[in-house]
């Protein structure tokens with residue numbers, strides 16, 4: 001579930017891992033076709049279908065997020081990764097409206113999925129099923145022209161030495177995460193452990209949403225939202241629910257894995273016909 005951060009700062013490590021994974025045969029043949037999935041510029045039309053799980057899935061009937069809307073603007077548009085299941089599009093647009101109403105936006109919407117999902121050649125392990133989206137912590141930018149939204153800086157808002165948020169981190173960031181987590185369609189939201197700790201230490205009238213916010217490495221400049229499989233999506237493979245409780249008992253950063261588990265790199269056989277109809 002590593003995100004933009006992963007690509008920008010760990011490209012060398014990723015390349016090493018790719019070489020190791022390919023050499024040891026850890027990938028299925030279909031997963032090795034990440035470049036093929038990235039080359040597809042249009043969704044496959046049809047009733048929306050998610051085949052697989054977040055770390056190995058393809059997508060039929062995806063929709064493209066409008067590049068800007070109430071309370072949000074999409075960034076890094078040239079990547080062509082702003083596709084998702086219609087449920088994700090609806091989630092983002094509704095969140096944008098709530099962000100606008102709360103006066104903390106506009107929020108910056110980063111990578112979602114490729115037009116037909118599938119593995120990406122860089123930047124992410126997940127984001128394959130059209131149910132994942134990265135939302136940046138940056139809340140300081142006015143509405144920008146589309147051409148101005150490429151390769152923007154992503155300030156890190158966590159001090160790893162103290163495992164505490166720092167810099168411009170404040171109540172608006174906490175509010176953004178709460179608004180994102182309150183939607184019942186959310187399975188999990190991944191943030192750095194220091195961010196989770198900050199959220200746990202704040203006073204809230206309702207704390208039930210904290211359960212869905214989980215600490216994970218590399219999420220110190222954005223949050224990663226993952227929705228649950230939509231009702232009726234029988235080919236979509238979801239995750240078990242988070243453990244009961246607020247999850248405020250430990251904030252140790254989750255270590256970055258040396259090698260990602262190979263099962264996350266395989267695609268269901270049915271995805272071959274989505275790549276090559």
Ligand SMILES: [Zn+2]
Nearest residue numbers: 002003134224
């Ligand atoms: Zn992500």
